[in-house]
Structures are given as C-alpha cells and as structure tokens.
Amino acid sequence: MSTPQLEHVKNLVVGCGLSGMVVAERIASQLGEPVLIIDKRSHIGGNIYDEKDPETGVTVHKYGPHVFHTNSREVWDYLSRFTEWHPFMYRVKAVVDGTEVPVPFNLDSLHTLFPRTMATRIEEKLIASFGFNTDVPILKLRDTKDEDLHLLADFIYEKVFAGYTMKQWGLTAKQLDASVSGRVPVRVGRDDRYFRDTYQAIPAEGYTAMARRMLDHPLVEVRLNANWSDVKGKISYDRLFFTGPIDEFFGYEFGALPYRSLDLQFRNLPREFAQSGPQINFPCNYDFTRQVEYKYYLDEETPHTTISREYPCAYSPGKNEPYYPVLSPENATLYNRYQQLASSLPNTHFLGRLGNYKYYNIDQCVICALRLFNQIGKKEQ
Ligand SMILES: Cc1cc2nc3c(=O)[nH]c(=O)nc-3n(C[C@H](O)[C@H](O)[C@H](O)COP(=O)(O)OP(=O)(O)OC[C@H]3O[C@@H](n4cnc5c(N)ncnc54)[C@H](O)[C@@H]3O)c2cc1C
Structure with missing residues (x-):
C-alpha cells in the first residue's frame, strides 16, 4: 500500500x-x-461573519453583535483598505425598574430614575467631586464619604451591573470579583455613547464583504x-x-481552558422596529442579557426586522462556541x-x-x- x-x-x-x-x-x-x-x-470571517437574513433582508451578525471601535489610527487605516465605513456610534440602554436608561449610567439615567431634587443634588456633588464629562469607576464612588454618592454607587451596582454580570459569567453575587465590578464606569455627563473611541463604525457592506476583500x-x-x-x-x-x-x-x-458561551436566539418579527435602539440590556429581568436589533447598525430600511437574544451558558466543546475566556x-x-x-x-x-x-x-x-x-x-x- x-x-x-x-x-x-x-x-x-x-x-x-x-x-x-x-x-x-x-x-x-x-x-x-x-x-x-x-x-x-x-x-x-470567524466570529465577525455577517449575512443578510433571507426573510427580512437585515444584515445579522451570526456570532453576536459586533461594533468596530478603536483609538488606533493604524488599525483604522489598515482595515480601511478593505472597506468603506458606515459611521456608527453605539448607544446602549438598560431596563432598570421597567424603564430604559442609557448605559454607561449617566446624568440622564440619574434624572430618569431618581426624584428631581435628589437627582439635582447628586448631579452637583458628582460634578464638584469628579468634574463634568468624566467616567468614574463605581468603586471610587463607593469610597467617598458622601452618603448620596454611596447610595448611587450601590443602586448602579445592584440594578445595572450585578444581574447582568451574574448571568453573563454564571456567578453568584458573592463570587463577583470586586476588582471587576469596581471598574464599571459612571459617566458624569450626558454623552450617551457606549464607546468613546475616535473611530467607531460598521463596514458599509458588512464584515463578510470586508473579509472577502482581505x-x-x-x-x-x-x-x-x-x-x-x-x-x-x-x-x-x-x-x-x-x-x-x-x-x-x-x-x-x-x-x-474554560470559556463562557452564548445561546444566541434570532427572531424575525413582522414589524418595522422591535425596540428603541440597537441594544437593550436586561440586567434584572429574564434569562437573557441583551436584545439586539441589527437593522440599526447599517440603517437598513426594511418592512420587517431581526433581533437576537443572548442566553449565556457554559462552553461545551463540539456543542457550542468558545466565546469568552x-x-x-x-x-x-x-x-x-x-x-x-x-x-x-x-x-x-x-x-x-x-x-x-x-x-x-x-x-x-x-x-x-x-x-x-x-x-x-x-x-x-
Ligand atoms: C458575542 C461577541 C461579541 C463581540 N462584539 C465585539 C464588538 O462589538 N466589537 C469588537 O471590537 N469586538 C467584539 N468581539 C470580539 C471579536 O469577535 C474578536 O476580537 C474577533 O472576532 C476574534 O478574531 P479571531 O480571529 O482571533 O478569532 P475567531 O473569529 O474566533 O476566529 C477563529 C477561527 O478559527 C477557527 N477554528 C477554530 N478551531 C479550529 C480548528 N481546530 N480547525 C480549523 N479551524 C478552527 C474557527 O472556526 C474560527 O473561524 C465580540 C466577541 C463576541 C464573542
């Protein structure tokens, strides 16, 4: 032989x-x-692969939502050889006590959720302590001696961060590492963009078209x-x-090596829009962490829409994808x-x-x- x-x-x-x-x-x-x-x-394309849903015509990200953002001119210039860009500043909201508010939690979130006089008092204290338009880790807020700021830090921790993170990583509240939770930013300003990078965009014809050119x-x-x-x-x-x-x-x-995975469930809905923006987080409700509506990414005008919900789960080789180390x-x-x-x-x-x-x-x-x-x-x- x-x-x-x-x-x-x-x-x-x-x-x-x-x-x-x-x-x-x-x-x-x-x-x-x-x-x-x-x-x-x-x-x-690996995990950045996207494709048009044949029913709705919306470009969906098969392995979860991907928004490109960077401060690196080098990366921006390099990828720009293979794609035109659709400028896109990501805006994410979280449902807190049944109401959608911007995340990172900012002064508008504060005024939406707190009584007027209290919100105004806390806003003044935040600006006096940290300056306007700064991002403050909540651990720093908790470290202050001020009772109002302490209360705010505890509120954000519980209502915005803890539930989401426990679902995402499969942890109990006790296991949550303070060093991770401490980095959650509170934005002392009204900038409601999720990222603050210089370059933020989606490839104009999608990630797969960019990959094809590469x-x-x-x-x-x-x-x-x-x-x-x-x-x-x-x-x-x-x-x-x-x-x-x-x-x-x-x-x-x-x-x-352990990973977390996601069970991504896509749904087509027979209406033009399903939600008020591209990403809504559900820290305290349901088993999924976030719901994404893809047509916002490329501003696609279609009569119907596609959304996905992310149910975090353990990684099991051969059964699902290794997403997060x-x-x-x-x-x-x-x-x-x-x-x-x-x-x-x-x-x-x-x-x-x-x-x-x-x-x-x-x-x-x-x-x-x-x-x-x-x-x-x-x-x-
Ligand atoms: C849910 C989710 C959302 C994200 N959102 C963002 C975002 O908004 N913005 C952002 O900047 N980044 C985001 N990322 C990160 C981004 O996806 C990664 O940085 C990037 O795609 C990783 O590229 P990679 O080539 O290293 O890995 P991958 O894209 O995973 O590519 C690895 C490839 O190797 C192949 N492979 C693996 N094993 C084998 C094998 N044995 N034989 C042959 N082939 C194999 C796989 O099939 C895969 O195609 C997100 C990641 C996840 C999980």
Whole structure:
C-alpha cells in the first residue's frame, strides 16, 4: 500500500477569523509568499461573519453583535483598505425598574430614575467631586464619604451591573470579583455613547464583504470545512499560524481552558422596529442579557426586522462556541503552561482570542496580528 503524499505549503494559517486573515493578507501582499488558510466552519470571517437574513433582508451578525471601535489610527487605516465605513456610534440602554436608561449610567439615567431634587443634588456633588464629562469607576464612588454618592454607587451596582454580570459569567453575587465590578464606569455627563473611541463604525457592506476583500489575493487559498485535527500530519509547512484554541492544539494535555458561551436566539418579527435602539440590556429581568436589533447598525430600511437574544451558558466543546475566556488567576496559570509549550515549537505562532486566550476586541486582534507579522519580517531579514 502506498503512503499518501504529504502536501507542503509555505504558510499554513488555521482559522479564517480576523487574526488569521490579517496575517495571511500581510504575508501574501508584503512578502509575496503563498498562504493556505483552513477553517472548520463553512464560511470565512470567524466570529465577525455577517449575512443578510433571507426573510427580512437585515444584515445579522451570526456570532453576536459586533461594533468596530478603536483609538488606533493604524488599525483604522489598515482595515480601511478593505472597506468603506458606515459611521456608527453605539448607544446602549438598560431596563432598570421597567424603564430604559442609557448605559454607561449617566446624568440622564440619574434624572430618569431618581426624584428631581435628589437627582439635582447628586448631579452637583458628582460634578464638584469628579468634574463634568468624566467616567468614574463605581468603586471610587463607593469610597467617598458622601452618603448620596454611596447610595448611587450601590443602586448602579445592584440594578445595572450585578444581574447582568451574574448571568453573563454564571456567578453568584458573592463570587463577583470586586476588582471587576469596581471598574464599571459612571459617566458624569450626558454623552450617551457606549464607546468613546475616535473611530467607531460598521463596514458599509458588512464584515463578510470586508473579509472577502482581505482574502482577495492570488497567493491566498482558503479551504473551508477543514478541521486542523483532520489536516495535521497531512500538510507540512514552513510556518504555522494557529488561531484556534491553544489547549485543543496540545490535546488538552494540562486540562481544558474554560470559556463562557452564548445561546444566541434570532427572531424575525413582522414589524418595522422591535425596540428603541440597537441594544437593550436586561440586567434584572429574564434569562437573557441583551436584545439586539441589527437593522440599526447599517440603517437598513426594511418592512420587517431581526433581533437576537443572548442566553449565556457554559462552553461545551463540539456543542457550542468558545466565546469568552474566563479570566482568573488559575486559568492564567493554566494558559501559561500551554504558552510555554507553544514557545518551544519552531516556526509556530499562536494568535487571536483563542490562540492567546485573551479577551481581544477587533482592533486588538488586528494590532496583535500586525505586530506578529512585523516581528517575523524582522527576524528573517
Ligand atoms: C458575542 C461577541 C461579541 C463581540 N462584539 C465585539 C464588538 O462589538 N466589537 C469588537 O471590537 N469586538 C467584539 N468581539 C470580539 C471579536 O469577535 C474578536 O476580537 C474577533 O472576532 C476574534 O478574531 P479571531 O480571529 O482571533 O478569532 P475567531 O473569529 O474566533 O476566529 C477563529 C477561527 O478559527 C477557527 N477554528 C477554530 N478551531 C479550529 C480548528 N481546530 N480547525 C480549523 N479551524 C478552527 C474557527 O472556526 C474560527 O473561524 C465580540 C466577541 C463576541 C464573542
């Protein structure tokens, strides 16, 4: 019996999400070398993948809502080569005691929920203590000796933060880490944008169209429905870029790295709009954390609409997606053990949310992939 021939590629990228696509695009366009990208999914783009719902015509984000935001000019310029932008400042509301208020909690939220004289008094104290238009961590509010500010901090903690976080991470109130809760900002101003970054937008034709353009190079080949576990041993390579889970790569040798997942439930509704804005959080009601209405993102005018609700749940390999690394000292130690193994492998690079076990936003993925590419270029000069 003849042994099947080993295929050789110069560069193999596992995972066609943003991290893998940036590295592949750079290698092909800057080094002039061929790249093969494989992905176990049936589509490109990884978690930023979007598609038009065939019934409503609304562009939905299959793996949950994605709003691009960054302060990095470098990232903005880089991605702008592959897309036009639809300017979009994210505005999120939370239902508190049955009423929608802006989050981060700001002075308008205060005036909506508190009696007038009390709200005015607290507003004056906030501005006097922290200045207008500042973001104050609620731990700092709690640290003040002022009774009103203390009360406000406790109110926001309980009504906006605790319920959402407990659902999101599957924690009890006791397990909530004060260092995380302490960072929740209170905005002493009326700026109701969720992010304050310089650049905030959605790719004008969607994320998938942007991804398609990133991959549109004669030296880039994409193979979908191709799992690393089926491919390894059959393809040899000069360089490997792995953007899948690092623990999976090493056969879970030290145990599995924990993730949280989401059960994302999409619904089409036979009316023009379902809610007052793109994202409504439900900290204290229901089992889902947030409800998103996608047509707001690209200002799509359609007679019907699509929403999604997010039910956080445990990650179970093979059953759902590893969305959020669970950051804790024990998990960091476990990751470091994998990372040590990884650094001993020649010509093998781990990157992205799953490869680095880090909660990266889109812009951080791009920055990390660009940095990695630059390091490789320098090493080989
Ligand atoms: C619910 C949610 C909402 C988010 N919203 C925002 C937001 O609003 N703004 C923002 O900036 N960021 C957001 N992010 C973060 C953003 O999704 C990530 O930063 C980015 O998409 C990660 O890109 P990546 O390439 O590192 O990983 P991924 O996109 O996960 O890509 C990894 C790819 O590897 C493939 N793969 C894995 N294992 C294998 C294997 N064994 N064989 C072959 N292929 C494999 C996967 O199929 C996947 O396509 C959000 C994340 C989540 C989970």
